[in-house]
Amino acid sequence: MSEVEDMENCVYKNPNEPVEARIRDLISRMTVKEKIGQMTQIERIVASPSAIRDLCIGSILSGGGSLPFEKAQSSDWADMVDGYQKAALESRLGIPMIYAIDAVHGNNNVYGATIFPHNIGLGATRDSDLVYRIGVATALEVRASGVHYNFAPCVAVARDPRWGRCYESYSEDTEIVRNMTSLVSGLQGQPPQGHPKGYPFVAGRNKVVACAKHFVGDGGTDKGINEGNTIASHDDLEKIHMAPYLDCISQGVCTVMASYSSWNGNKMHSHHFLLTQVLKDKLGFKGFVISDWEALDRLSDPQGSNYRYCISSAINAGIDMVMVPFRYELFLEDMMYLVESGEIPMARIDDAVERILRVKIVAGLFEYPMADRSLLDTVGCKLHRELAREAVRKSLVLLKNGKDPKKPFLPLDRNSRKILVAGTHADDLGYQCGGWTATWAGTSGRITVGTTILDVIKEAVGDESEVVYEQNPSPDTFAGQDFSFAIVVAGEPPYVESGGDDPKLIIPFNGTELINSIADRVPTLAILISGRPLLIEPWLLEKIEALIAAWLPGSEGSGIADVVFGDYEFEGRLPMTWFRSIEQLPLHARQNSYEPLFPLGFGLTINGKKLSN
Template identity: 60%
Template sequence: MAKTSVPLVGFLLFSLLVATAQAGVEYMKYKDPRQPISKRIRDLTKRMNLDEKIGQMVQIDRQVATAAVMRDYKIGSILSGGGSIPRLQATPQEWINMVNGFQNGSLSTRLGIPMIYGIDAVHGHNNVYNATIFPHNVGLGATRDPDLVKRIGSATALEVRATGISYVFAPCIAVCRDPRWGRCYESYSEDPNIVRGMTDIIDGLQGEIPRGSPKGAPYVGGKDKVVACAKHFVGDGGTTKGINENDTVIDRHGLLSIHMPGYNAAIYKGVGTVMASYSSWNGVKMHANRELVTDFLKGALRFRGFVISDWQALDRMAYPVHANYTYSVLTAIQAGLDMIMVPYNYTEFIDTLIGLVTNNFIPMSRIDDAVRRILRVKFTLGLFENPMADESFVDQLGHQANRDLAREAVRKSLVLLKNGKIADEPMLPLPKNSSKILVAGSHADNLGNQCGGWTINWQGGDGNNLTAGTTILKGISEAVDPSTEIVYQENPDISYVKTNNFSYGIVVVGEASYAETAGDNLNLTIPLQGQNTIQSVCANIKCVVVLISGRPLVMMPHLELVDALVAAWLPGSEGQGVADVLFGDYGFSGKLPRTWFKTVEQLPMNVGDPNYDPLYPFGYGLTTQPVGHTS
């Protein structure tokens, strides 16, 4: 059969359009993928009434969503908040069926505008059982490897697509300036230059934007990519005493030089969305800050995607007097917020915003701007042509190649802070063929502690049933010679340590999992059980302490006892990566992304500050060379 020529195809399409017009069926330009996105947006917005426009500005949680709700309220977006899942161990197909069910509701509306589904995928597809859980951002910052995070972005996009979802609330490009902040592990570094470099993860999530693309325009490079979200705009990592959602007190120069560079880079890379911060800048809530959201982000930086609120942010602006909710909606929309993460009381928000528009408190031009931005992202994503899940990606969830990548990330993220009590007698790498070794500590055999917050649940979890993965203990067991006896006791007493003739001990301790405000901590000490384990083991045998934490912790009281100290951050699901480096299959290469303080009284303390006197300075990290082992 001869190939149909391109001119003939065009003629046939033209003939079809003419026949359609003659039959009295209206030609809808917005449904025509051959049309420029700008024309499709213009055509669609002209057809939309106020209810349909405001519906596009609403994002609700899946717990209150149904196909009927999507249809009747013309809802523009759904999300899974932390732990909002179909069921605990739902398969990719179950996720797909759920997402497609909601999408069918959206497609049944008068104009058939597809919804976009968003999820917190902040260190892999972390809400979903059996997904690959990558190290949290603080560990990735220790790698200093933008190409690595780009590959992690690509792998995360594939796993997200495996469940039929196309929008992620990542990356967090906060510049954490005080480790007392409960979200510090979501920040790559205290250094804005490192954070800016790590925005290469957007290239992995969305695809690399072609050269010559319009500045600030959203970009998604294929069906295996997702829309990203740079968050939280802006200054969330600089709040007073690291208190979550607090005030960032800093002059404009400081805001722009410390907290803004990551956004410049993200917008240059075509990031599709930006999430506003709960925090304030010099007393003004970011969700109400027109100067920064509209004038600077949309104006000076020419961002053309949409700005989304954080979870229930408008309710929090009104707290504790809910009578101010109308004012919160008014100020947020006027400030430049385009999509509101409600996530439950959507009818109240819709009624409030309709009232504000019909009574001329908010001009229709502001609503049209928001809707155009939302539609631009949806058209760019290809949702109008492919609104339903692509089931060809289902095998990507927890794929071995992604787990291998996560294991590589763990290896590169480890920072060696101390190696031997005497300079010429290093403790690491450890021998694989010792007679008997002790593994101890609350985090050695606990996948939940190892992964940290934002894992299956909002606050993370405890134990090894949380998701699929390999604990550090399991990694150690696989790394050593089969003749080596491994004894695991979570919290051994001193007499047991003394009398069992161990060659050495590996103590794995750290913080319990947490997220956001629950992680705010003014003391930053290792939990008491962990301190006791360090004392019991390291005072009696040679030991290496592996610290699992989202930030530096107070180490001074224990440092003299410890032969070797490793900052492993929150490594995620692939604990073998820790063992790979402890036993010398790979060398230590990570560098501190944060200043390691001596006492909390020194905080906040960041590189470049006057009177800078850390325990370990920013950028510190000992190195080792990989060695051969005889089995």
């Protein structure tokens, strides 16, 4: 039999053969160079067709905001991804690459995709079925763009709102986070009864490979410093931060991303005990462990900065795929040296490649490597936008409604004669969506397709009502005007990761002063757009009539109007403790001297009843 005939009839290409048999067959045919290539993930900017083909690169990613071009739509993404895949399939063994993206609240890099609330808002819903359905919708929109792999969900347990990634966490409470891991089954599909524990699972072409991140303790760092140090006993690390990973693994999650952070001074990316002995051996995880962006560069040789030391310490600790993402030639060269010198055992390489191939085979990439254009109509479709709208209204937490409990301020009268709308966030879709939207850090303006809060207020009011919008009203705004009420929408600008670390948590853009100046003149509803609890002065809370925590709601502002004007009841409950002062932080439920402004689980109905936690 010729080599060509052998390749055509080989076991690894036969979908009817058992997965493990296919893996063994393929690995037996691979060179060391090809194995190391499979362990390498590079950014699309440096992913030339020749590099993908000749080096057998295993994965390509788009970092936040790494787009085919500005405002690229799903079909443009599919064209781009298919181009990279074509190069991968032209490699000697024809191993498909897996394309990855951070679709952390919908397919947020793609113009026109549905943008769901960030995780902190979903945690306020307490609705695991809603999160599952969001996973299903997100998988469709991601696969429509040709992408196979989604770096979600983040299952961090955020213990300090000063953390710049707080909004990527569902809650400070481990049980709430565990309940929200249903996103994994939404993205990948639900494994059948009897599916082997820890074995990766993907249900078909309409599903994506998911990634539980960031293992482990990223939400518990001292003072909420991103990439910082989580100081905790092993019992607390397991009980508080590791527990959600058990739920993800039981749902067949395909990949786990290591955290930039450290545990008691030891960096996670070189932590053999946690990555190998606990995650892989004790918990039985059979998918692959991926590094975070340039995370190996953050490791350091005791004698200085030595990239080979960083690589060997991470790979030997249990990292299977390395998000390089740019200097892949140096990475491949150093990896080859480390393997040939025996510093990284061949058994460790084979284990990593087995795990990567297992996920690719389970995900059906060998049979269906190219984009499915029939899914394009799902992107930003009415059904998905209605789902996002439902998520918004269920996420809203009513913190105050009226100065007199017997006289609730909400719902607002949609037939009021004159309504003032103000604030930096009232008519800014980018601010509404937050970070990880269109670009890495997010930005202001009409960055995608959606409706702002001002848009939906104008749609919701009666024909005889006049809506006056001024972002920062001056005293002249009120001269001779008789406003029925004001809606002031204030909050945080978009941010990501360390750029969001904030030791003060004051409402930005002089938000406190703006709300105060308007509340002095007009009965005021304040809506706070933020990725976390912010400092609310007690005197300000006294002044305003009503207060809503709206989190980062995404593209469908209509969900806010649905509740504010009384078409739906408030259902949201705080996913995090709302502190009184910065000096209290970190402040968690069930601890001594717990005196919050609002406790974990707090939320009111329109008639003033407290929702049960």
